[in-house]
Amino acid sequence: MNDILEGLLTAGALIISGDQDLVEITLRSLHVTLTATAIASIIGLPLGAWLAVNRFRARRIVVALLNALMGLPPVVVGLVVYVLFSRAGPFGVFGLLFTPTAMIIAQVIIITPIIASIAHQAIKELWADYHDLMISLNATRRQRIGALLWDGRRPLLTASLAGFGRAIGEVGAIMIVGGNIDHATRVLTTAIALETGKGAFGLALALGFILIGLSVAVNLALHALGQTERGSRW
């Protein structure tokens, strides 16, 4: 209980004092996670819509695979990305290992299936409503997907936020590919892991509370931007 209280007080003190290290790792956390969420959304949302609209032989297998990939172990993803981007790996020439870019790549791999799978479910329901109308109006496949993505933007925002939520709290993969290097790849989650390892529970908890606050703030901001709770207008 004392540790939690100490954590809360330390978190307040760090925020009020505008601690430079805290600001740096918080901004890096946001940069890595928001970039990964944006890239995964660009891939996952149309993929989910495409899977909902199209019928092909292996569709069920692809959807089942996508759902299974939602539980992709981050440590394994981190390890695979590490091997691919290490000096001896096929992409070693890019020199991306232990950079925020490698962390973004790992997070994209982890959250794309989550965003695509939730998007697929949301769009599938919308497509069931729209199917006959779209056929009747002779909408092209592209127009159908465009209309579904636009009209389903609220549940799709939720899909992206689910990806964001998974990414902002992720530690296993980014620890491996980022290396938790001070002033280079350290983010809130890896800092928490480090402070916990050092036995500095108060500071670790403080960082944890800041992480939770950050996650809530981003979610609220995106909900406000997306007007998800406004029922009187579309």
Added chain:
Amino acid sequence: MVSRCLPLKIEALELRRQGRTILGPLDWTLEGEGITVVLGPNGSGKTSLLRAMHGLERINRGTLHWSGGEEDARKAQAFVFQSPILMRRSILDCIAFPLRLDGVSRDKARERAAEAANRVGLKEALDRPAEVLSGGEKQKLALARALIRVPELLFLDEPCANLDSTSTRDIEAILSDARATGTRIVMSTHDIGQAKRLADEVLFLHAGHLCDAASHSEFFEGPISLQAQAHLNGELIP
């Protein structure tokens, strides 16, 4: 305006679902102008026939031959469903949607949608979500959306089911206007009174078979089939 895609020749049309024939074999030709009303009890195949003509149902046997070619015919049609399919958009954007598909600019499409909404009696607060409308208003929205491309052929599947007399009268007036401007209309209904008010031609279906296809006067003055006679007499058809 006489539709370029008509006549439509339907030959030996048959629809089967789960091993059961739900429509046909059916032969009929849709031609000319006016309003064709498809009558019949539940499960007689009214909706299936309309959907098959509009390309929404897979045909198991037979052919549909559009004189203007199928592709052109599909572009010249619109369909109003029994339960209006509303998009998650404003009333105006729902009506404007077909024009947006045609590449019309958003402002122009909304301008024409406002005119279409006005014509069907939807005037106020067109930026509200479509889902807040009443049943009759939703059907008017669906009609405005279907008519905004000025279709040559309009299919309506029981457009006034579950509507009160005021909404029914409004919708019948819209259909009469569309007919007057040359839109060929094929609609199904359970309402014999509505068929009497609107129909130029009547089809009577029973158990998936076409029992009667006659002009308004021929049908209501003495239908040929026993099933149609029983239906008009208000008897329960087995």
